[in-house]
Amino acid sequence: MTDFPGAPDPDAPRPGGRLRVLAAMSGGVDSAVAAARAAEAGHEVTGVHLALSANPQSFRTGARGCCTLEDSRDARRAADVIGIPFYVWDLAERFREDVVDDFVAEYAAGRTPNPCLRCNEKIKFAALLDKALALGFDAVCTGHYATVVERADGSRELHRGVDAGKDQSYVLGVLDAGQLAHAMFPLGDTTKDDIRREAERRGLAVAKKPDSHDICFIADGDTQGFLARHLGTAEGDIVDEDGNRLGTHTGAYGYTVGQRKGLRIGRPAPDGKPRFVLDISPVTNTVTVGPAEALDVTALTGIRPRWCGEPPAGPGRYTAQLRAHGDETPVTAELADGELKVAFDRPVRGIAPGQAVVLYDGTRVVGSATIATTVRRTRTAAAEPTAP
Template identity: 55%
Template sequence: MRVLAALSGGVDSAVAAAKAVEAGHEVVGVHMALSSQPQECRLGSRGCCSVEDAADAARAAEIMGIPFYVWDLAEEFEQTVITDFVEQYKAGHTPNPCVRCNEFVKFRELAQRARALGFDAVCTGHYARIVRTDSGPQLHRGRDEAKDQSYVLAIMGPEELPRVIFPLGDAPSKSWVRSEAERMGLGVSNKPDSYDICFIPDGDTQGFLRSHLGSNPGDIVDTEGRVVGRHDGYWNFTVGQRRGLNLGNPAADGRPRYVVETKPQLNQVVVGASELLSIDHIDCSELVWLAPDDLGEIDELATREFGPSLGERCLNEVDEGVVTAQIRAHGVPSVVTELVRENNEDGSSRLSVALAQPIRGVAAGQSLVLYRGTRVIAEATIERAYRGQGSAAS
C-alpha cells in the first residue's frame, strides 16, 4: 500500500512510520506544522510543533530513507482547534483540544489530502488498534493501557477506519517503543514525551484564556444563590475545581466547596458541597457512532454479573458484553446501565446514558466515549450531567 505517515518529530510517530516501512509499504512522511510560531523551542517536555520537532521528523525520515514533506496547517489549527478552545470556555464548557485536533487536523485534513494524492492509508503513532473483521474494521483500545489513545481517536468516525494504520496498537509499553527506536537508529529514542496543551507550552491555561478573553469580574455564589466570593472570569473555573476560589465566606458546615457549575449568562460561578459533583446521568450531543453493526444495546445479565465498578480490572479483559462510558483520556470507564439514542430534525443525533455508579467532576464540553469491551462504539460531546432521582450519594 501507499501510506502517508504523519511524523510529529517524536519517538512514537517515527517508530510507527518505520514499522510501516518494515511491513513493506511504500511510505511517505509528512510533518504537519501547526504552530504559527514554529521558531519557538520546546520547554522541556511541554508543547510541540516547534522547529526542533520539524528537524527531528526530517532526520527520522532521512534515516528511514523515505520522502519527507512539511505541510503548513497553522491556519487550520488556529481556526478549528485554538479558536474552538477559547469559544468553548467562553460558553462555560471544558473542551478537550486533543479530540478536536484529531478530528479536524490529524484525520480530516491528513486523510483528505492523502486521498487526493492517491494514498491508500495514513499512518500515525497513536496507541490504538484497528481490528479487521468480516463486518468491517473496528477501533479498539491499545494493548498498553497506560498509553491507550482510543478515547481521543473516537471522533474520527467510521468512514476513516478502513484507511488508517496504527502500528503501535500492540506495543506492550513505551519503553519497548523507545528500544525499537534505538534499534532502528532513529535518533529520537530518548526524546521526552510532550504533554499538556500543545499550544500553551508554559502550561498556564488561565493566562492563555486571559490574553484572549480578558477580564470579566462577577460573583461566586452557592447553590442557594448567595454571594460567597468574586471571580475575574468564569472561564477560569471548571467543574470539580477547589483551589483558587478565594471564598470570603466559609460554608456554614465548615466543609470545603467545589465548583459545580458555571453560568455564562449570569456571569456566575456556582460552588457547592463535594457530593454535588457525583452524577450518574449524562446527556450528549454531536453523536458519532463508529459501530454500525452494534447499536449499543445493554446486556443486563452481563452488566449485573460484571458489577457497577471496573475497579482494578484490566481494561483489555473487560467482558465484551458490557458497555462502558469514559469521560477522560485516561479515566476509569463506568458501566452503562441505560442508553438512549435520539435523532434530531436536522439529521444530528443525541445520546443519553445512565451509569451503574456515580462519577465525579463531569463538565459540559468534555467528550464521552462508549466502549463494548475494548471496542470503541461511539463518541459524543457532553451537554449536561446530573443525578437521577433516587440515586444514593457516593
C-alpha cells in the first residue's frame, strides 16, 4: 500500500500540531466542510471517496445517498475547491461482506440491525482507518456531528455534538479507544444550518444538497422488497398473544418489533385499539402482534459491548439511547460475564433485538452493545408512564 500516490511522506518534517489527515468525503455538505476545516487548521489533508458498490448505478440516485456516481463527482469538485488531493478507494467487497450481508443475515434471524453503526465500525473506522494508518496518516476525518475531547492524560472522550437535532454520537458508539485516538470530527461544535452557510461562503456547490435519510444500498427505499429479493418469500402466520391466527405475511423478516403500520390484519382487536408487532420468530416464520402496553420493556441484555475508553468497573448510573435520534432514558447498567445488563428506571417501548443500546454519562459516550434479549413488564403490573 505504500505505493499509493496520495500517501504522505513519512520522512517529511511536520510543524508542531500538524497532522496527516485522510478526509472521508461522501459527496455531501458535512464531509466537505469537515475536510475544509481540517485543511484550514493547517493539517496535511487528502480527500478520499469510498466506492461502496461494485455497480454504483445500483445505489440511490438523485443525491439522496452516499454511494452514487453523483456523490463521487460532488466529492471531487469539493476537494478541488478546498485545494486538496483527492482519490477514490474501492471498498465495495468489504462493504458488501460487513454491512450488506450482515444486514440481510440479521433480518433473516429476526433481528433489526442498524447498518450505519456497522458501516462506522467495520468500514470507516476499521477498513479505512487501518489502511490510512498503514499509509502514514495520523487521523481519519469525517463529517459526523460529534465531539472528541482530549483529557489532561492524553486519553480521548467521545461527546455529543452541540446540534441536538443532528447529533450522531449514537452511531459512533461502536468506536473503541484505539479508533477514537485517530478520529477527527470537526463539526461537533456547529449546527447544521451554520454548516450550510459556511459551505456557501467557501464556494462549495454541495451547500444546498439534500441530506441522506435512507439506507444507501437500497436504491428504491423499499427495505421489504430488498429483503425479499435476497431471502425469497415464505408465507407465514400473524397471530395474537394467544396464538389465534389473524392473517398471513410473505416473510417474517419484513417486520420489526414495535411496528404498527402495514400489518394487513383483517379484523380489529376486540377493544378497538391498534396492534403492534411484539415478537418475530424466524424458526416458525410467525409474527406475533398485540397491544402497545405489551411492548413495555424493563431490562435488556446487550452482547458484543464496545467501550469508548475503559469499561465500567461495576454497576453504574447512566442514560441510554436506543435509536439514532431517540430520547435518552435513565438506567442502571453493568458488565457481567462479557454481557451488558441494563435495567430501565421506567419501562420503554419498541425495543428490537439487533438494535444498539448506547450508554451516556452526561454528554460523554460510555459505550454500546447489540441488544440480544429483553425483559417485558408483566401485563398484570400496575400501569405507569413509559418512556417515549
